Amino acid sequence: MRVSAWFIVGLGCLFLFAFSVLGVTLYRLQTVKAGEFAEVETTQTTRRIGIPAQRGRILDRSGHVLADCRPSRCIVCNLEELQQRGNWSNTVNAVDAAVDALASALGLERAVTREQVARHVARASALPLTVWRDLDERTFARFAERADGFPGFELAVRAERRYPYGTLAAHVIGYTGRGRPGGDEPSVAQEAGAREAHFFEELEMKGRKGVEGFYNRYLAGFPGQRFQLVDARGFRPRKRAGKELADAAADDVAPADGLDLELTLDIDIQAELERQLADVTGAGVVLDPRDGAVLAMASAPTFDPNTCIPHLTPDVYASLTNAPAKRGQNRAISESYAPGSTFKPITALAALATGWLPDDEYDCVGVYQLGEWKLRCWDYYGHGPLNLRQALEQSCNTFFCNIGSAIGTNALIEAAHDFGLGSCTGIDIGGETPGVVPDETWKRTYYNEPWYPGDTCQMSIGQGMLLVTPLQMAVVAAALANGGTVVKPYLHKKSGAESGRRVPFSEDSIELVRQGMLDVVLHGTGKKIASGLAVTCAGKTGTAEIGKGEMRRKNTWVIAFAPFEKPTVAIAMVVERGESGGKTVAPRVNAVFSRIFGRKEGGQRL
Amino acid sequence: MRAFLSKYLRIDVTMLACMLVLVYMGVRLIQSAGGARTSAALNDLWTVHAWTAAIGFVVYAVLTVVDYRKLLDWCAGPVFAVACAMLVAVLAFGAVRYGGRRWLWFFQPSELAKLAVIVLLAHVYGRPTDEEVAPRRFGWRGGLCGLAIFGVPAALILAEPDLGTALVLVPTAFIMLLAARVWTKALVTILLTGLLVAGLMLGTVYVAERQSRPEDKARIYSRIPLKEHQLKRLRVFLFPDRDIHGDGYNLRQARISIGSGSWWGKGLGKGALKQLGYLPPAVSMNDFIFAVLAEELGFMGCLSLLLLYLGILLSGLRVAWRCQDDRGRLLAIGICTLVFSHVYVNIAMSIGLMPITGLPLPLVSAGRTFLVVIMAALGLLQSVAVHGGAEE
The missing domain is CATH 3.40.710.10 (DD-peptidase/beta-lactamase superfamily)
Structure with missing residues (x-):
């Protein structure tokens, strides 16, 4: 016979050798370096989202409330539900059009510009986009009736600062603006080092001027964080896939609410x-x-x-x-x-x-x-x-x-x-x-x-x-x-x-x-x-x-x-x-x- | 009738069992990969795959009981001719998908051509010879003939273009020609020269990429005859971490999927990277299905997969060993090498051991033509097991 048995044996050895190379490489990837890859995977598939802490009140020496928070009714848009195939701009267009439609249905003026929508889609698509803030009760009720016709939009209640005594001690108290609640000082986000880019938070009240500014960290507390899975395009996965992947939520950190600030003022x-x-x-x-x-x-x-x-x-x-x-x-x-x-x-x-x-x-x-x-x-x-x-x-x-x-x-x-x-x-x-x-x-x-x-x-x-x-x-x-x-x-x-x-x-x-x-x-x-x-x-x-x-x-x-x-x-x-x-x-x-x-x-x- | 059925008692059971388990794994993996998608067609792709496997199994069962010698006598030439004709036809009328003109409706002639080349080579070099014909068949004329048998279809496939499929013919044909000891010195020389050239090209790309000035890089690239998309793959192979959001994205995501699978995997259907779309859905069912498997079934799953393929390959070689006839041996060697090349290249490219070439994982990847073809090939192998012992 022309085809020798030794050739067949040699071929078998070649197969065995090649497969053991694959096996060893796989062993290295999947066991020795598995932790490394799991880390990379977590980094790219989860976003850490800040949970706002409640801002503390400001009191005078006998307990009169000089500053506290009131609920503010907002409408937010869950972008993933309006997500479109293809280019980013398709999604931006869809959200933009939906906001227009909702605006005319509620008789409101738009509060977000197209640029803001585009920026949100590009940078923070895992977070709901706040479309209107601080709505009055009637508009809120009207939206609640029609919400079914506007998929993706949802009611949300946020906190807003209030100064019950008006001008009283205005210069001492100061006021709040929008900012990162934890402040620009090193915060929870920075402590995580490399993963900072994956930390999102709604801009919340940040103290400016007066004791609101000076004691901002004391009043603001520490935002908590929850982990949100995102898909390859940065959106929250839709419900079907989300169900099987829900266990990442176990690592949530509750926010530490801000403390009340008692002043010496009378x-x-x-x-x-x-x-x-x-x-x-x-x-x-x-x-x-x-x-x-x-x-x-x-x-x-x-x-x-x-x-x-x-x-x-x-x-x-x-x-x-x-x-x-x-x-x-x-x-x-x-x-x-x-x-x-x-x-x-x-x-x-x-x-x-x-x-x-x-x-x-x-x-x-x-x-x-x-x-x-x-x-x-x-x-x-x-x-x-x-x-x-x-x-x-x-x-x-x-x-x-x-x-x-x-x-x-x-x-x-x-x-x-x-x-x-x-x-x-x-x-x-x-x-x-x-x-x-x-x-x-x-x-x-x-x-x-x-x-x-x-x-x-x-x-x-x-x-x-x-x-x-x-x-x-x-x-x-x-x-x-x-x-x-x-x-x-x-x-x-x-x-x-x-x-x-x-x-x-x-x-x-x-x-x-x-x-x-x-x-x-x-x-x-x-x-x-x-x-x-x-x-x-x-x-x-x-x-x-x-x-x-x-x-x-x-x-x-x-x-x-x-x-x-x-x-x-x-x-x-x-x-x-x-x-x-x-x-x-x-x-x-x-x-x-x-x-x-x-x-x-x-x-x-x- | 009894004699006919008793043939089934002589089949290689290991090979059959391994094949069935692999087909089952393929169906489940395609179901899992498709389940993450929104389109209904992709969700149900696994049923199509299962039906194709059923058709493939019928072909397998039939070929098992047909004596491969008679089959080779009747069919080797015509099948090769039909395959070549279809390759020409696909170039003329084929449908373009994924950057290549590869399909006649749902049929990929290039997959058939792989088997046709093996069959014809086995037929040409395995027939009994006498002293007179031997020097002609195994000398330089025979060598050139062998080169033509795989060279013509390879060239047609390369024109589609489908570099991966064309390249996979090379080791298969060369191993068969070497096994038949056709024009050995020249073929070994060609093989070594080819390896040398490939190595030099890779080295050149490496040197070019290390140049800091763009004009130096361009000057070096102008001297190597590779297309931009081929250069891209070599670049990704050499520097996998350089462009992780562009050219290197698929490989990186495949490696993350595989690595994050760890020992036991995340469970079938629970691979996060696939579900969340990081591993592009276009490749997760085909060329990168191994990454899905590695993520969901872990190192143990991968090891099982390797052992199942090894089961097929080693029992295939045992069939060749036992076979008392050159045609059977060549056929078995060719089929084993074909399966081996696909498995090795597919897994090696997924883990970054080889440049990316779009080759499916036999029996597992979605891809109807290749599934039927590979099952037919395994059917032929069984036929060798059944009939190869001695002349009846």
Whole structure:
């Protein structure tokens, strides 16, 4: 025979060898590297979808709800049910046409553009597309009746932010916009590293401004996640196939709801403070001088955060930012003003620390002369000889110019820094400005001019380049109230007070200045602060003149605290373009104090 | 009548059992692969496959009891002629699907041609010879004749174009010619040269792909006579991870399917990649059905499949061994090599051991012509088992 048996045996060996190569390769793929491939498979067939956490409420100190969530009725579209064969654009067209049809059936205007539909189909087709948000009850009911005629569309209820008190404490609370609920900080999604691209979530409420912004993560909680199988085109598989593949759902992670945020605010004080500022431009801060708790903080003019929900529209944005009103700006922390005479207690303390004696007198002749340069006292004829306490009571400019010049710039700057001026207080909302405590370098940098003796003089009476925020002045008032401790103001009740920092001035000096401030409200420029109050208070007025020529205007101030012996409230208030601290601001501070402490029997309202 | 029935007692039972199990697996896998699809025609494709298998089995049963020697005497020439005529006809009138002109209605002449080549080669080189004819039949003239017998249909198939089917004729024909010791030195030289050329081409593509400048790449490519889609397959073979969303997509998805099957698989009908459409439905029932099997039945399923094929192949070779006649031996060797080439190429390309060539998995892949043809071939093998012992 031509065909030998050995050839057949050889062929058999070839077959065996070839098959064992296949077998070994398969073994390597399916057992050794199986985990690797299973991982790849999971990555490409599952999308991790965020489950929104419920956002916490914001409460005042006694539990009044300043912000919470309400249900919002939405219509969503499950894209896979409208999925078309072929090109992506076929599906986009189908969804687009279905949205149009539904819009005319419900008599609504379209809320999603074709571009949004296309983007959703391309990037997040495993998520339902929200077609309308926040529908009224009637439209919702009408849709519910006709839903059968519109396959793929479905009702959904989402949460939307609500501020029950409207404008109350708007600047403190802030508002929410749309964003990734977990924030842009490293979140659950990033922790998973490579699989981040497969993490989808609906844009949810994200805090912006105020405590909504500062405590966003606290309020927002952590979104949970569920695992969604997707087909090769990124859609959820239709039901038939989905049934057999449902076991991926086992790995779902429940969301951790956000926590309620309890603030130190007292809505009664807050409302009164806002009422006093309602007709002017300005700001006020009420602190508890014992630990720095913010009892009220207001900025005028104000806005209603409900108008910022669900997100800022261009119109609302313009109304929040347009000058001069700048309704969205929290003037209490992000605007800085010259403090005027309210700075004089600090000048007085600096002088006492440098050796000025309480009984040393200075003769005010109505003008202070430094070479060619003159500074007029507000009393044209002069106050005559005054000691420190009297000078505070009369708010004598020449007196303080004199001691300021005597102790020198550095002592003033140091004292200002000791009271926390020139740096942020560290309050737990964003947007704080540090203000300015000028020195030689600063002036050189910003004005390219040397430091003149007149600058020291201006600074000692709180004018010139010195700039402070109302919150900083409230902290100064609190420090004078509590005997010299600079507190860190705070809004989140649970965060608690940090122990304050003592100013390096003797208790006697501080007591002398406090007495001076008591004289101010008893006999001096601030009589209207105390008028008719059930408790004794102390304070200091200020009237800072700024600008030149036509632009010349006065920002008027009061810092005050009460009760005098054991103060529980410290306040700073500024009103732009006022007449004087004593006339414009003092009555407003008086009203706030009245609200807190009540009025003397038979005491007359102003 | 008794003598006729007693022929069935002499069949190779292992081969029959392995074949039936494989056909059953094929039906279930096509059912599973088609079940994930929305179109009703694809959902029910498995019934079509089952009916075709039934027809194939009738052909198998008939061929088993027909003496292959008589069959070869009568049919070898005519079948070859008909196959070649149909290949010409398909080039003229055939329906174009999947980028090739391969179908006459539902019939693929190229599949018939595979069997026709084996039958004719067995007939030409296996007939009893005397001293006078032998030098002519097994010398250089015989060699050229053998090359023509598989070269003509291969060229026609290549023109469709269907490179995979054309190439699968090469090992089948060469093994048969080598077994018959036809013009051995020249054929071995041709074979080795062919392998060398293939290796060089692969090397050239590798070198070209490593060039950083596009103009260098283009210059190298201009020197090798390959079409763009062929180059593409070689590129995917050499660099499987380079273009996983484009050319390399199918292979990558097949490998993920196979790898994620692990030891025991996900269960029949539960392969996620197939169901969710990652493994393209166009290939999951045909060329890549092995990936579906590997995902759903796991390594154990794959091993079983390999053992079943090995069962057919080794019992086929045992049939050849026992056969006392050159025609039977050549026929058995040819059929075994044909089955082996398909199985090996199909699985090797699914796991990235070979460049992708569209070859079906015998008995398992959906594909009616090939199913009937391969069952007919196995029927011939049984006939060799039944009749090959000695002249009756």
